[in-house]
Amino acid sequence: MLENREYEVAVCGGGFAGIAAALSAARAGAKVALFEKEYMLGGLGTAGLVTIYLPLCDGMGHQVSFGIAEELFRLSTKYGAEAMYPANWLDGVGNRDEKSSRFQVRYNAQVFAILAERLLLDAGVDILYGSYAVDTILEDGKISALITESKSGRCAYYVKSVIDATGDCDIAHFSGAPTSIHERGNSLAAWYYYTDENGYDLKQLGAADVPNPDPNTKFKELTSRRFSGLEARDISDFVTIGHEKLLADWLKRREENPEAVISTIATIPQFRMTRKLVGEYELTEEDNHKYFEDSVGMVANWRKRGPIYEVPFRALYSRSVKNLAVAGRCISSDEALWDIIRVIPCCAVEGEAVGLAAAMTDDFTTLDVAVLQSKLKQNGVVLHEKDLI
Numbered sequence: 001m002l003e004n005r006e007y008e009v010a011v012c013g014g015g016f017a018g019i020a021a022a023l024s025a026a027r028a029g030a031k032v033a034l035f036e037k038e039y040m041l042g043g044l045g046t047a048g049l050v051t052i053y054l055p056l057c058d059g060m061g062h063q064v065s066f067g068i069a070e071e072l073f074r075l076s077t078k079y080g081a082e083a084m085y086p087a088n089w090l091d092g093v094g095n096r097d098e099k100s101s102r103f104q105v106r107y108n109a110q111v112f113a114i115l116a117e118r119l120l121l122d123a124g125v126d127i128l129y130g131s132y133a134v135d136t137i138l139e140d141g142k143i144s145a146l147i148t149e150s151k152s153g154r155c156a157y158y159v160k161s162v163i164d165a166t167g168d169c170d171i172a173h174f175s176g177a178p179t180s181i182h183e184r185g186n187s188l189a190a191w192y193y194y195t196d197e198n199g200y201d202l203k204q205l206g207a208a209d210v211p212n213p214d215p216n217t218k219f220k221e222l223t224s225r226r227f228s229g230l231e232a233r234d235i236s237d238f239v240t241i242g243h244e245k246l247l248a249d250w251l252k253r254r255e256e257n258p259e260a261v262i263s264t265i266a267t268i269p270q271f272r273m274t275r276k277l278v279g280e281y282e283l284t285e286e287d288n289h290k291y292f293e294d295s296v297g298m299v300a301n302w303r304k305r306g307p308i309y310e311v312p313f314r315a316l317y318s319r320s321v322k323n324l325a326v327a328g329r330c331i332s333s334d335e336a337l338w339d340i341i342r343v344i345p346c347c348a349v350e351g352e353a354v355g356l357a358a359a360m361t362d363d364f365t366t367l368d369v370a371v372l373q374s375k376l377k378q379n380g381v382v383l384h385e386k387d388l389i
């Protein structure tokens, strides 16, 4: 039987951004394909073992991210949390002020990946695993076909609109849209799960890309080398050096605790920031508490309590490729905000917005944003800080 090769919406990448985008587009009635090069959904949030769903709240008592961002949060805890269960938010026990725990959780990667897959299949999304998006064909400033490589060989899929949720802005890059790369490069990360007599736990091995000034931080630089995450040799070095450090870390643990075993290692490299879109608007840290007429949702700051950022639709596309929008850790922001806005809840907020938009148009530059906003509101998204209770 011939494979179907025509879709209204193609979502490239099945991390949290891609899951939200595909779900949102399918619920709006579009025929959606999700192309994922791996064999599970969730991206860094599952295969990458980054299993902390950072806050949906501002840390001052206000929930700021809603809609699919909250739905995926609740899905991640459907059969229980691994740690950091926010009873004050989920069960209404205790306070939600600046002293209480934030609306965040640690979830089980494998359970979430399976539940997310079922959610998308039930919504009618065609999931194509093992499918690497490698190129695009452009006609009149729009992507007319997406080229993938998989067990089926090299295939062209004819599409009306495309969401780049690859995390690395691959599709924008292939299509000639303006992008920029992470100047400083990524520090080595090798998070892994281990099991000992106390059960299993997550070891967050490696420093954050923005170094923690606290000399006692548990997040220590594993090597002085920085990695771009955009070139095969560099990525392979990141993985192999990471494995070496991980093994050394576990052997040290085993000296003190002979029961300790490694339970899971990441199957995709743990790059935080690689390449991002230069969109119609570049979101910055100064946009904290700023009103945007074209806001499509809000996100908080996981590093500190207080800030709230409205996400303008213009940060999610570029005029140069009219039917391409981005979501996730590759949206248009400056270097300083990138580290704040790349995290899971933000990816889901942006994914919901562009997925819905893609179901409405094949030209993001002319979309009536007011109509998009009204549909997002109907789906439970709060767009502006002034509308928070």
Ligand SMILES: Cc1cc2nc3c(=O)[nH]c(=O)nc-3n(C[C@H](O)[C@H](O)[C@H](O)COP(=O)(O)OP(=O)(O)OC[C@H]3O[C@@H](n4cnc5c(N)ncnc54)[C@H](O)[C@@H]3O)c2cc1C
Residues within 6 Å of the ligand: 012, 013, 014, 015, 016, 017, 018, 035, 036, 037, 038, 041, 042, 043, 044, 045, 050, 051, 052, 053, 054, 131, 132, 133, 134, 165, 166, 167, 168, 170, 189, 190, 191, 268, 269, 270, 271, 272, 327, 328, 329, 330, 342, 343, 344, 345, 347
């Ligand atoms: C070490 C580390 C610690 C972190 N800590 C946290 C944390 O505690 N909490 C938090 O919320 N966030 C954290 N983050 C950030 C967060 O995990 C990611 O930014 C977020 O999950 C990104 O989601 P995404 O959907 O944009 O991209 P990704 O999760 O990267 O997903 C992209 C998906 O696209 C697929 N893909 C890529 N290219 C292609 C292609 N060309 N064709 C087809 N498929 C493709 C990939 O396989 C992947 O599944 C951390 C990140 C790292 C690396």
